[in-house]
Amino acid sequence: MTEQLDAIASFEQSLAECADKVTVVLDKFIPSAIGPEAQLMRAMRHGALAGGKxxxxxxxxxxxxxxxxxxxxxxxxxxxxxxxxxxSLVHDDLPCMDDDDLRRGLPTVHKAFDEATAVLAGDALQALAFEILANTETHGDAGVRCKLIEVLALSSGARGMVGGQMIDMAPSFDDKDALNILARMQRMKTGALISCAAEFGAIIGGANEHEHQALAGFTTDLGLAYQIKDDLLDVQGDEAVLGKAVSKDKDAGKQNFVSLLGEESAISRIEMLADQAKQHLSVFGGRATTLTQTVDFVLDRRH
Amino acid sequence: MTEQLDAIASFEQSLAECADKVTVVLDKFIPSAIGPEAQLMRAMRHGALAGGKxxxxxxxxxxxxxxxxxxxxxxxxxxxxxxxxxxSLVHDDLPCMDDDDLRRGLPTVHKAFDEATAVLAGDALQALAFEILANTETHGDAGVRCKLIEVLALSSGARGMVGGQMIDMAPSFDDKDALNILARMQRMKTGALISCAAEFGAIIGGANEHEHQALAGFTTDLGLAYQIKDDLLDVQGDEAVLGKAVSKDKDAGKQNFVSLLGEESAISRIEMLADQAKQHLSVFGGRATTLTQTVDFVLDRRH
Structure with a gap:
């Protein structure tokens, strides 16, 4: 029991350390807030540096x-x-999209500034992502940098994250196809970027085809489990703990995995996906302990 | 006289042929409009394929x-x-930005579709730009592809185009600094991407430092002349010929080069910049004839 608690504490410390290091890199790359365009940089910092797991x-x-x-x-x-x-969060929160006032317990960018600034801050953050990846200091091999850029562009573009968000904006789905469309939406909107995250590590690490496949399987299952858990939190969660509004799907008359599957079935689906995700990691043996813990962390989280 | 008319006709034909080829490439890269996200692709096409010089x-x-x-x-x-x-045009036309209904004689993307779709189509077009550049078929040398990506990201990001748009959104400038801020805004909002255009050709062509410098001088002068001409057209132009609203700056109470310099001084400034721009091309001798004609085309245009 103590051992288990130690493992959780150690995992959470690793996660927090990683978050801090990412914040340092982003802080360095977002230009200083000087000149008549300073508000843009302040909004970029608000959107990119304020919290997040x-x-x-x-x-x-x-x-x-x-x-x-x-x-x-x-x-x-x-x-x-x-x-x-x-x-993507800055743009998703806009009034014409999900119209959210609160994100990570803080006002969303268009609330803290204004809509035009939020559109521009999102646009500039996207450009910054590719600027960072193209920089020679990111990796000595330009072929690797180009591969990362291509994977990110595909994962986030019309056939990935943005395409998924477009589906999410559709008024409602055909009843008989609802679960299929919802699954496609999840794979694109949230799944693609989670898969991209593992792919990034695999590309930089020089993974072989077999390892790429195992990791793709891992993130596909993890991503779907993550989304079902998100939908559960939308139903069961506490706004103060989540740092954002709850019951959003229900209030918007939107279907989600919990409304379509029911809570009980959603929970057992999450457990099945968690087991599958861990199975995919077995090729890496004991070295994948932290990734295995990531599965439990994602599914036990309360926010 | 006939010779001059022939030269203009030939120039305009080259420009039209280039436009057609670009449309073919973009048409190929924008995914087909199928699936529940099809509206996104239709909006991307509307924003990227419908006309433009x-x-x-x-x-x-x-x-x-x-x-x-x-x-x-x-x-x-x-x-x-x-x-x-x-x-950038799709996002600039949004109600929270310049709020334009008409672009190139057609409804703007948020008018033809809706605001959420316009935000997403813009986001997906940005990702597509980097997808195209990272693709191995764009250039055999990954170092060249990365350089193109870095230049585009910097030219279009917070210190380039988007930063310039942020300045343009500011309520008004301090009177004594107005011309300085306007010049900075222009260099970032429209100048950076025009400079990027020449830089792209120079990078792919393997230009030497001296040639890079000459081209940078050329695009700096051309870009500023282009913007002053745009401001003149906003004052003098015909909405039907322009395909967009006129007197926008005046109606919005915004300063521009014509309001600050006066029409006469603006026109002589354009002529001076045009001469300077052509001077920069002298290092390339007769090979730069078409680029020299581009200066005249930009400054004689009525739209």
Whole structure:
């Protein structure tokens, strides 16, 4: 029992350390808030530096560690990925999208500033992600940098994250296809970037085809479990703990995994996916302990 | 006289051919409009394929020709740049930004679709730009591809185009600094991407330091002349010919080069900049004839 608590404390410390390192990289790359455009930089900082679990960067770094990949490259790539995640939240929160006032317990960017600034801060954070990846200090091999850029562009673009968000904006789904469309939406909207996180670590680490496949399986299951858990928290969660509004899907008349599957079935689906995700890691043996713990962390979280 | 008319006709034909080729590349790269996210692709097409002079791509291709650079690489890079230009127009037209209903004689993306779709289409077009540049077929040398990506990210990000747009959103400038701030805004908002266009051709063409400098001087002068001309058209232009609203700055109580300098002084400034821009091209001798014509085209245009 004590051993288990120690393991959790140690895991949470690793996660917090990773989050801090990502914040340092992003803080360094976001230009200083000077000149008549200073508000843009302040908004970028608000959107990218204020909290967040930094789960995607953590996955990149832990996957990279499986291959003893250089930490500086992993951290730079992970920070670029987090820029894209941050920009997507800034844009998703806009009045014309999910219209959220609160994010991580703070006013959303368009609330703290204004809508135009939020659109521009999101745009600039996306450009910053590619600037970081293209920088020669991120990795000595330009071929590796280009591969990272291509994977991020595909994962976040029309066939990835942004495409998923477009589906999420659709008024409602056909009843008979609802679960299929919801699954497609999840794979694109949240799954693609989680898969990209592991792929980043695998590319920098020089994984072989078999290892790429195992990691792809791991993130597919983890990503789906993560989303179902998110939907459960939307139903069961506490706004003060979550730092954002709850019952959003229900209030918006939107279907989600819990409304379609029911709570009980959703919970057992999460458990099955968690087991599968861990199975995929078995090829890495004991070296994947932290990634295995990541699965439990994601599914036991209360926010 | 006939010779001059022939030269203009030939120039305009080159420009139109370049525009068509860029449209073909973009049409190929924007995913098909299928699946529940199909509206996103339709909006991307509306924003990126419907008209436009394609002046930036033309500059990339003509600069590249100075160095006998491979056309496929130039065209891909030019199309990526045009994606960024197109996304910026889609976002600039949003109600929370310039709030425009008309662009190139057609409804703007948020008018033809809705605001959420316009935000997402812009985001996806930005990702597409970097996807195109990272693609191995764009250039065989990954170092060249990374350099293009870095230049585009810097030109379009917080210290470039988006930063310039942030300045443009500021309520008004201090009177004594107005011309300085306006010049900074122009260099960032429109100048950076025009400079990027020439830089793309120079990078792919393997220009030396001296040539890079000459081209940077050329685009700095051309970009500023272009903006002053734009401000003149906003005052003098015809909405039907322009395909967009006129007197926008005046109606919005915004300063521009014409309001600050006066029409006469603005016109002589344009002429001076045009001469300077052409001077910078002298290092390339007769090979730069088309780029020289570009200066005249930009400054004689009525839209």
């Amino acid at each position: 930094r789960l995607r960067p953590f996955i990149t770094i832990e996957v990279g560690r499986l291959f003893d990949a250089p930490e500086k490259s992993l951290l730079r790539a992970a920070s670029a990925l987090e820029c894209v995640h941050a920009y | 394609r002046l930036r791509p033309f500059i990339t291709i003509e600069v590249g020709r100075l160095f006998d650079a491979p056309e496929k690489s130039l065209l891909r890079a030019a199309s990526a740049l045009e994606c960024v230009h197109a996304y």
